[in-house]
Amino acid sequence: MSAASRAPQRPNRAARVGRDRRAGVRRRVALTAGAAVAALLATACGEGGTSGGGGDTNFVTGTDGISTAAKGERAAAPELSGETVDGKQLDVADYKGKVVVLNVWGSWCNPCRAEAKYFTKVANDYADKGVQFVGINTRDTNIRAARAFEEDFDVPYPSLYDPTGKLMLRFPKGTLNPQSIPSTLVLDRDGRIAARSLSPLSEERLLKMLKPVVAEK
Helix, strand or coil, rough: CCCCHCHHHHHHHHHHHHHHHHHHHHHHHHHHHHHHHHHHHHHHCCCCCCCCCCCCCCCCECCCCEECCCCCCCCCCCCCCCEEECCCCEEHHHHCEEEEEEEEEEECCCHHHHHHHHHHHHHHCCCCCEEEEEEEEEECCHHHHHHHHHHHHHCCEEEEECCCCCCEEEEECCCCCCCCCCCCEEEEECCEEEEECCCCCCCHHHHHHHHHHHHHC
């Protein structure tokens, strides 16, 4: 074969090499993005931690991971209002005068599923004792998944629908950790943050957070 007949093949080989390199880069980018998403989900739903990420919250954390703030040293909860999972409007400020239990959850979160039955039970047990439970549903981009969760666990209280996590960012620095789902806060009758857990709760631990605040005069 002459040099002249071989010459047209060279650009084709170069083009193939270029396409292969670009494809390799795209594969590496896709793998990296997939790993990042997996890491986010892994850290966003688990056993949580004891730190809300700095800030002066006056919390004292016990060996059981429950943090409490003394009366008179509690941070005020932010304005929390919006549409609920079932399509209604809710403003947590309307519950002032009651003890409020805020639970941050997602239908995609296995620890949230594990604790849901305890929240349903305690919410029903304390419904006539001046206690209001409110959920904050986060990162459920499909609201139908959140509704199915509430139906599966017979959740008797409303949940604000917060797929982007913007409501969590309203809390004072150090109160919540967006990577710790589920999280639970107990607000006193003045709307101040009395207790916090950044990990899943059993019925016993939930009551340990709730009872002292209910008993306050």
